[in-house]
Amino acid sequence: MRVAMVSPLPPARSGIADYTAALAAAMSGLAEVEVVGGREPAGVLRRFDQVVYQLGNNPHHVFVYELALEHPGVVVLHEPNLHHLVAERTIRCGDWDAYLREAEYDGGAAALAHARRVRAGEAAPDYEGVPMLRRLLERARAVIVHSRFAKEQVEAAGFQGAVAVIPHGAWTAQADRMAYRERLGLDERTPLVGVFGFLKPYKRIAVVLRAFRRLRRMEPRVKLLLAGEPHPDLPVSRLVRDLDLLESVRLTGFVPPEDLSGLVAACDIVLNLRYPTVGETSGSLMRALGLGRPAIVSDVGAFRELPDEICLKVPVDDTEEEVLFEYLNLLISRPALARAMGERARAWAERQCSWDRVARRYVAFLERLAQGGEEPHEQEAAPGEIGEVRGEAPPAAEILKWTPSREDSRTYLEAHLDRLERILAMTPPGGPQDRVLEMGAYLQITPLLKTRLGYGEVRGCYFGPQGGKERREAAAEDGERFECEIDLFDASADRFPYPDGYFSTVLCCEVLEHLARDPMHMMAEINRVLREGGHLVVTTPNIASLRAVAAVLQGYHPGLLPAYLRPEVEPKEVRHHREYTPQEVRLLLEDAGFEVMRLETGPYREQPRPELAWVLRLLEAYGMSSELRGEAIYAAGRKKGPVRRRYPEWLYIGPA
Numbered sequence: 001m002r003v004a005m006v007s008p009l010p011p012a013r014s015g016i017a018d019y020t021a022a023l024a025a026a027m028s029g030l031a032e033v034e035v036v037g038g039r040e041p042a043g044v045l046r047r048f049d050q051v052v053y054q055l056g057n058n059p060h061h062v063f064v065y066e067l068a069l070e071h072p073g074v075v076v077l078h079e080p081n082l083h084h085l086v087a088e089r090t091i092r093c094g095d096w097d098a099y100l101r102e103a104e105y106d107g108g109a110a111a112l113a114h115a116r117r118v119r120a121g122e123a124a125p126d127y128e129g130v131p132m133l134r135r136l137l138e139r140a141r142a143v144i145v146h147s148r149f150a151k152e153q154v155e156a157a158g159f160q161g162a163v164a165v166i167p168h169g170a171w172t173a174q175a176d177r178m179a180y181r182e183r184l185g186l187d188e189r190t191p192l193v194g195v196f197g198f199l200k201p202y203k204r205i206a207v208v209l210r211a212f213r214r215l216r217r218m219e220p221r222v223k224l225l226l227a228g229e230p231h232p233d234l235p236v237s238r239l240v241r242d243l244d245l246l247e248s249v250r251l252t253g254f255v256p257p258e259d260l261s262g263l264v265a266a267c268d269i270v271l272n273l274r275y276p277t278v279g280e281t282s283g284s285l286m287r288a289l290g291l292g293r294p295a296i297v298s299d300v301g302a303f304r305e306l307p308d309e310i311c312l313k314v315p316v317d318d319t320e321e322e323v324l325f326e327y328l329n330l331l332i333s334r335p336a337l338a339r340a341m342g343e344r345a346r347a348w349a350e351r352q353c354s355w356d357r358v359a360r361r362y363v364a365f366l367e368r369l370a371q372g373g374e375e376p377h378e379q380e381a382a383p384g385e386i387g388e389v390r391g392e393a394p395p396a397a398e399i400l401k402w403t404p405s406r407e408d409s410r411t412y413l414e415a416h417l418d419r420l421e422r423i424l425a426m427t428p429p430g431g432p433q434d435r436v437l438e439m440g441a442y443l444q445i446t447p448l449l450k451t452r453l454g455y456g457e458v459r460g461c462y463f464g465p466q467g468g469k470e471r472r473e474a475a476a477e478d479g480e481r482f483e484c485e486i487d488l489f490d491a492s493a494d495r496f497p498y499p500d501g502y503f504s505t506v507l508c509c510e511v512l513e514h515l516a517r518d519p520m521h522m523m524a525e526i527n528r529v530l531r532e533g534g535h536l537v538v539t540t541p542n543i544a545s546l547r548a549v550a551a552v553l554q555g556y557h558p559g560l561l562p563a564y565l566r567p568e569v570e571p572k573e574v575r576h577h578r579e580y581t582p583q584e585v586r587l588l589l590e591d592a593g594f595e596v597m598r599l600e601t602g603p604y605r606e607q608p609r610p611e612l613a614w615v616l617r618l619l620e621a622y623g624m625s626s627e628l629r630g631e632a633i634y635a636a637g638r639k640k641g642p643v644r645r646r647y648p649e650w651l652y653i654g655p656a
Contacts, residue, residue, distance in 0.1 A: 001031045001367060004045050004073075006064050007054035009037040010257050013229065014060040015197065015283035016078055018257050022169055026359035029593065029644030031366070039063040042071040050074060050366045052144075055136075057081055057280075059088045068136060074366065075140040078168075079280030080153035081131040091125075106134045128276050133157045142369055144362070146281040147302035153279050164365045168281040169358040170290030170349035174583060175265035177623055184250065184266060186223065188622040191332045194225040194267035194293075196260070196284035201234045204273035204298070204320070211325040213243050219332050222248070227263050229254040264288050268338060268623060269331050270295045273324075275316040277301035286353060292346035292625060294338040296327050310345040339620065343627055356590055360640065396421065401477045402447050418603050419539065419632055420445050423509055426598060426636050428535050430455035434504040437461065437529070439491065440511045443474045447482035455505070459498075463514075463574060464488025467497070491525070492517040501531040509539040512588075513561075514574040520646055523592035530639045536594055538635045542601050543579035546612040546629045553615075560604065560631070582628040584650065585635050591645040594637030601630030 007020035020035060027033045036045070045051045051073030053064050065085055068075055090099035096119050103115035107130040114130075117123040134157060137143070142162040145151050151163050178188070186192060193212065199205055205226070212224050226249060230236050240249045255263060264270060270288035272295060274280070279301050288295050289310060297303040299313035306313075312327045314320055331338040396417055424445055430436060433456055436449050441460030449458045460472070468488035475481050487497050492515040506526050512519060526536055541560040542548070548558035561576040580588070582599055589596050619626045647654075 001050065002048045003031050003033045003366060004036050004048040004051045005033060005054065006036045006051060006067055008060040009035060012060050013254060014056055014058060016054050016056040019283055020054050022355050023359060026355035027362060030359055030363045030641060042067060045071045049370060052076060057084045061085055062089050069139050072139045072141050074142045074144060075136060076144040077150065079278050080133060080150045081278035083125060083127045083130055083132045086132040087125055102132060103130060106130050106132050128278060131157060147279060147305050149302045149305065150279040162369060166358060166361045167353045168283065168286045169355045170286040170353035171261060172290040172350050172354060175261040175291060177265040180262035180266040191219060191222040192225060192267045193269045193271060194227060194264065195271045196264065197228045198231060199226060199228045199234060199236055200231045202274060202276055204275060205234060205236060206239060207321050207324065208271055208273065209239055209243050209245060211321050211328060213245060214325045215328045216248055218329055222332060224249045225267060227252045227255045261287060261291060264293060265291050267293055273298045273314060275300055289345040290349040292342040294331055294341040295345065307348060310341065310348050356595065399445060402474050416605050422602060422634055423537060423539060424448060426634060427453060427507065427537050428505060429453045430504055432456040435502060436505040437503045438507045440509065441486055443472055443484065446484055447474050458484055460484050460486040462486050462488055463490060466494045491522040492519060493521060496525045496529050498529045500528055502529050503534060504531060505535045506530055507537045512538060512540040513576045513579050516577045523588060524643045527593045527639060527643055532639060534639045536637045538585060540633050541579045541604060542582060542631055542633045544581040545631045546615045547631060550612055550615050582633050585633050587650055589635060589637040591648045593639060593641045593643045595640045596637050598636040600634050601628045602632055602634060604631035
């Protein structure tokens, strides 16, 4: 499917420009996407199967609006109101007659009468009361919005076509918090509250400043960051001066996209208040949630749909300032509570609003439109239910009964029992028609893939000369026997000896860290041999664990197994060549065409060590995440399509 995305692009000072860039990149592996970033003849758009118009309520989107009228397509309303945009292309151009026509067309005689008063200088435009949507909606083939509230607004405006509610994407990549605090001249102990985006009056800046002044009396160290372009109708600098806050408030002006995530990460609390609202979704808020920042929002419009456990909601009545102060004081005085709320926000954003998930929703909707249907119903799963590919964990005795008689083998198995139980617990069960491949198979849990999880065919593979095969057997303590064919090849270089789509599940446990050459070759081959919707389970040591952090800070290598092999050791006992962080494993799965269903960490071969509590305290003192710090990474993915990036820049260097 060929998709044209019509939208301003960075460096345009529009959050929708950043949104479009992120969305187009995520959709690139699912459809053929071309971004149209300026005025083009409408005829150019006819060569696409679908044309998507990203519309915001500001001057940057005038060309998008005009093209959407000339060549109807799918309209994405980032807020169900275009009055400011229409005023820009009429009033700002001196075309009052056109403004009056648009007002009457959208709102009838009452709107026309008010518009005439605006022309006479007797009133301001009725931006909230007259949304200026009718003309666009009459031309649109379909509409995409980010909230149920916005959908209701669109339908109330008379649109009867297909309306898809697709969440706004969230940026979840880590940012260098301490580097940006250093740039701001702040140490790790200084609480920082942030407000981001165009500093318009409806963002309740005056209320924020008054509540912040009260907060300073409770915590004199606290600072406020107002990171956005000032609005001519709001004298922010004068308000800061009049409230005697010059030493505690930083005004940055416009923040370029490359600095936005870093400044958000530098904050301990992010405020995103809106009133009045027309149903807009804030890109800066989604960035804050994705970065795990505790947020305070207004209890109004689309913000009401956010789960209560990921943000605090302030009423827009006469208690607004008092409640905002109490919430700020609560989060500043109880940093552990703030961190917990931020971690819940990050987890929610990853589950519900990842760019990959958003891109799939877009493509599914566009494909159904092409086929004459509407958006398929997709229920939002409750927290903790997304990505549950969990089977029932077998009792330890069931694993140990297959232990070889050699004492060293049983000692190894007992040391790694927790890891093996976790692997089996997160592996989806199969049926007689399903096939499973265990890479690096030692036959420790391989028999249970058949006896416990029910797979009809169990295969194994191991490092060795391509084309080689071994037949291995295991005997249980009760006399039960298991046989498995082990294929030999180099997973980082050889083509796997299986047909396309052959397996339902692949286990790649403690293999990734041993690859010396080309890990994405292995991931691409796993993708190829898995059926559509098949599952991949990956485990690997975590080089961002508490133990690894402690090692670096004390001057040692962070790797779990950085040592070289002695020359007399068999070559097949491959050393660790590269260990990964949880975020890198997420990227690896996504680049390889998988949806990440679960990502967690836990013990590798020993229980958590209480003597590393000092590392936890250090991370917390600097406002850094203490999540995903276990010794081993456990991830599960579902195949969603072909490989998206064969040589991702985070993993490879060299010419493109």
